[in-house]
Amino acid sequence: MKDSSTNYQDRELTWLDFDTRVLELSEDPTVPLLERVRFLAIFSSNLDEFFMVRVASLKSKIERGVTTANSAGYTPKELLKIVLQRTDELVNIQAERFRDVIIPELRTHGIEFLKIAELSDSERDHLKDYYNRRVFPVLTPLVVDPSHPFPYISGLSLNIGVNIESSDDQDISFARVKVPSNLPRFIRTSDTSSFRFVLIDELIAEHLDELFPGVTLKDHFFFRVTRNQDLDLDEDETDDILETMEKELTRRRFGPPVRLEVDKVINPQVLNELMDELQIEPLDVLKYDSPLDLRSLNQIADLDLPNLKFKPFRSETAPELRDVDPASTDSYFAAIRKGEILLHHPYQSFTTSVVKFLESAAQDPQVLAIKQTLYRTSGDSPIVEALIEAAEAGKQVLAVIEIRARFDEMANVRWARKLEEVGVHVVYGLMGLKTHAKLSLVVREEGDTLRRYCHVGTGNYNPKTARFYDDLGILSADPVLGDDLSRLFNELSGYSTKHEYTRLLVAPHSLRKSLIAKIKRETRHHLDGKPSWIRLKLNSLLDEEIIDALYEAADAGVKVEIVVRGICSIRLNTQARRENIKVRSILGRFLEHSR
Structure with a gap:
């Protein structure tokens, strides 16, 4: 952490604090089990977006040669290193929680995740039939050889990498199978009402020899790539913003990789080759001791087991x-x-x-x-x-x-x-x-x-x-x-040039100015011995001018209460601020979106 005299916390690090709080809900015993499973999925989904946009933005700054420190005291290069180390810690915590806490608790309620070797003969027969009917027809095995270049890996797709034994007449060493995203990730082991599941990726891996007949398969691994999804839309250079947006969205599909997720058991040599193909640095690699892409746990959270969920909620008419x-x-x-x-x-x-x-x-x-x-x-x-x-x-x-x-x-x-x-x-x-x-x-x-x-x-x-x-x-x-x-x-x-409103506060014309004026009013009231108090409810708090006004109020003795769901750059680095500013984050059943 930077010197505490810095007045602001970094945006990216406080966002990771927020997603950490989401992850903590997955072990909260007061939260029903399937809702805790859902919070694991939400954590993964949040982290995906963080890499696609925020980490991608940091990498872009580094590529442009930006070396200036931000208001929290970090250069892009320093911040990226901290962010990647922190996310590595978080995904390991998530994997441990899923493996050591959630899976055993699900098992006590009859929900099981099984390996192929653990299945009964009848379950194997059922899954073999399912694979032949529903899975095999949509698979496309892609080999890498002199006539087949390394395939494009779409962002957030789940993939199976296959290491192939080379022979005298075959110059093939690697192949890739994309796991279909339009099929359920968790496959029931029978047509009954039981909740025994296998992962579709493991079902496909069990039948790799059918996809690559006539070659020797050495081993396989699972991997996933996250790509830069930040838009670069130059509105000044376009006559048709709709058409420009459509072109930019097409380009975004092919954004550069910013993260590679792999099994912890991956062969180091194969990993190096994969990193070279994707132009990924070692710090960009996250190794998992659990299934990749736990967003799919939403499928488990959606199981029809009301006793493991929040009680049904119904909105009322005003x-x-x-x-x-x-x-x-x-x-x-x-x-x-x-x-x-x-x-x-x-x-x-x-x-x-x-x-x-x-x-x-x-x-x-x-x-x-x-x-x-x-x-x-x-x-x-x-x-x-x-x-x-x-x-x-x-x-x-x-x-x-x-x-x-x-x-x-x-x-x-x-x-x-x-x-x-x-x-x-x-x-x-x-x-x-x-x-x-x-x-x-x-x-x-x-x-x-x-x-x-x-x-x-x-x-x-x-x-x-x-x-x-x-x-x-x-x-x-x-x-x-x-x-x-x-x-x-x-x-x-x-494009009216008049920005005068009576009841509305409109950014960027008057919202910040009006909020700061109201904060300063409470500061004056306190100094004049009048009642004073500030309470804010926000999604995020990043604006440094507003934060400075809140610091000024707290330093003068005004009590400040802030309820903020996500990013919060306030740093309580003086005694007066620690005493007078209280920051809370509310996370739970509903997403706090009001402000």
Whole structure:
């Protein structure tokens, strides 16, 4: 760790602290067993994304020759070394926890992971039949020889490397079989209701001689490659951002490797050859004493065993909307006119509030226009369907789609094209900025006036994730808020230069400035002997100007409470800060997403 006089913790290291907390939930005895299994899978999924984006970014900086230390005191090269050492420790902890804790506990509940040698004859027969019918037809063995170059290894794919005994008439030493990702990872050993499983990769390995007849197989190993998935989109050099994004997404599939995961038992010479082919450094190699790619444990977590899961949870309709007549769109808008409705998802239903709001707007003959931001949504989105229905009914519909939403880029490109086809006005926000605001605006004709209804929230317009993301939202008919949203949508679609809002704080114009002003107000109150207190709830806290203002407040004696789910760069390096700043991270059944 750097000198404690440094005022900030490093972003990447605090993110690893966050994923460590996720991993710790897998051994929490108060968490049901299959939910603990799921946290192991979430840890793996998080770490994959971390390597694809953050580690990839560090490597890019090193390749560009960046040697300047960041605000936490680390150069890219120093930080990368620490990050790779730390992740190596974490994956070993994960493997140990899975092997020594989770597997024995699952076994006590009849859930077993078996090797082929442990199966009964009838189970072997069943799996042989399954392999012949479902697996063998989709496998493609690829050999490396003078006429077959080393194959492209797709990112995050699970692979079997095969070492082949060379002969006088065969110049072959290596082959690769890609494990199909569209088949279950865990295969039942029989058609019964038992929970005995083998890994599909081990089932394939058992039949490698059938894939390579006539050659001598020395041994095999499992490996997995992670590639750079960070987008490099130059908006200043494009006339069609949609087309440019599609090209960049194609290029991203072939990003350089940033991590190689292998069995611990891999032959050192073979590993060196694999590293040479992939141009991977020794520090980029993670060796596992457990199955690779534990994201697949979600399949086990989804088993129909209610006694090993959280108790079923059902969202309720917000009290203000319970008496709404489902057959009357006017009844829904009347409920909003009575007063602003605060929504807390998933405790209050997203479907009967936000989805119903937009569906009512699409169907209501008095609605003239709908304006909507879309950052992430579901594959069969009722939100998008409502916008399509509205456009087909002749309403004016604007969709501000953020096509740079990480790992949802292609889905958003498809939605953009689909919406444009039915006449929706589609824009992509402001150059150089991500449109991260979650907003809906509905303009409705009522008598001889136009009334604006709106939804402002912290969550994505995604009914599926709304079931397990903790988010806040407001449904409102307040004319002041409606006017703010009209101005903001005009800025997003028409490049308005006016950034004046009454109720909204909008980044990058006023959000930081307003928050700092409020923090400084509490500092003045404390120094003047008035009551003072600061509480923040955030996804991440990285902004150094805001952190400095919080330090100033704490140094003056203001009590500061921060609830932050993930990254937090605050460093409590003075006595006053340790006494006055309390930082908590809430992790559990629901993903804390409200702020």
